[in-house]
Amino acid sequence: MLGATLAGGGRLTRAECLAALRAAGLDTDGQRGYHLLWYASHRGITCIAPHVGTEQTFVLLDEWAPGQHSPERDEALAMLAHRYVRGHGPVTRHELARWSGLTVTDATRAVTLAGDLLAPVEVDGEPAVVDAALLDAPRAPVDDVHTLPGFDEYLLGFKVRSLMLDPAHAAAVVPGNNGMFRSTVVRGGRVAGTWTRTIGARAVNVTVHQLVPFDAALRTRVDAALTGYARFLGLGLRHSW
Structure with a gap:
């Protein structure tokens, strides 16, 4: 039903999709509407398109990404x-x-x-x-610096994380080993610290916790990374070490 409604380049918000389902006689109360939209995407009928403002939108997968290959x-x-x-x-x-x-x-x-x-x-x-x-590939020393969010694939993509994280620092990144990861500072592929943030009206307040000593050069590079994050939010940056 959604396929027919979206055919010909149609694009609907989540609310409009739910309204179309109700018009076709389907109950969308509770979580039913969410699961119907999930099912349509799971079956390859629809896919998520760019937002309209803050609203999620849906289009036909075959129209949005034609010529798909379905491998054996x-x-x-x-x-x-x-x-x-x-x-x-x-x-x-x-x-x-x-x-x-x-x-x-x-x-x-x-x-x-x-x-x-x-x-x-x-x-x-x-x-x-x-x-x-x-x-x-050319083999050069890796010395990049990243300030990653807590649930980044860089750590979550693995069970054994010793290549990226010193086991001695594991409790600082996942306190209580309960699956809640803190945001990390990564240098040269290794976790060097964690960071927390509070978003205010005019600035994002960041606190950096060092797991290894930061020299002045590393602090400058972390500052630059966090400044980029604040710019993305459209806010100023205040932080402490």
Whole structure:
């Protein structure tokens, strides 16, 4: 029904979609409307388009992204393995299984099917894989600085986080080990601190907690990253160390 309503380049807000469902005789009370919209997107009928103001909008997937390719299972497994490893590697097949919801058997098969796109490596004595293209990339020291949000994929994408986070600092990033991650300062791929923020009317107030000592140069770079965040919010920046 939503497909017919949106056909021909139509675009509706969430409220308009719910109104269309009700006009077709469907009950949208409670959570029914939300689940009907989810189901339409899950089945590949609709997809989310850019907001109109603060309102979410929906369009037809086939019109918004025509010419889609629907891979067979083995092709899909290989594609998933390659894309995950390219974004997260080096990783083990167990990390792929955990992240994707695949069984370890299917994750192992996925890595095998990816073939030469992935290359075997060893990390802390455990076999892992990386994107093979990285082996030919220029090797230069990594010293970038990022101020990441609490639920960033950089940490959440893994069960074993020792490459990015010193185990001694784990409790500072996930207090109580309850799944609630603090925002992090990452330098050269390693978590160097955490940060918290309170958004006010005119400024965002940020407090940085150092997990390793920050020299003057690192403070300047963290300042620059947080200034960019404040600019994104359209606010001034106040912070303390």
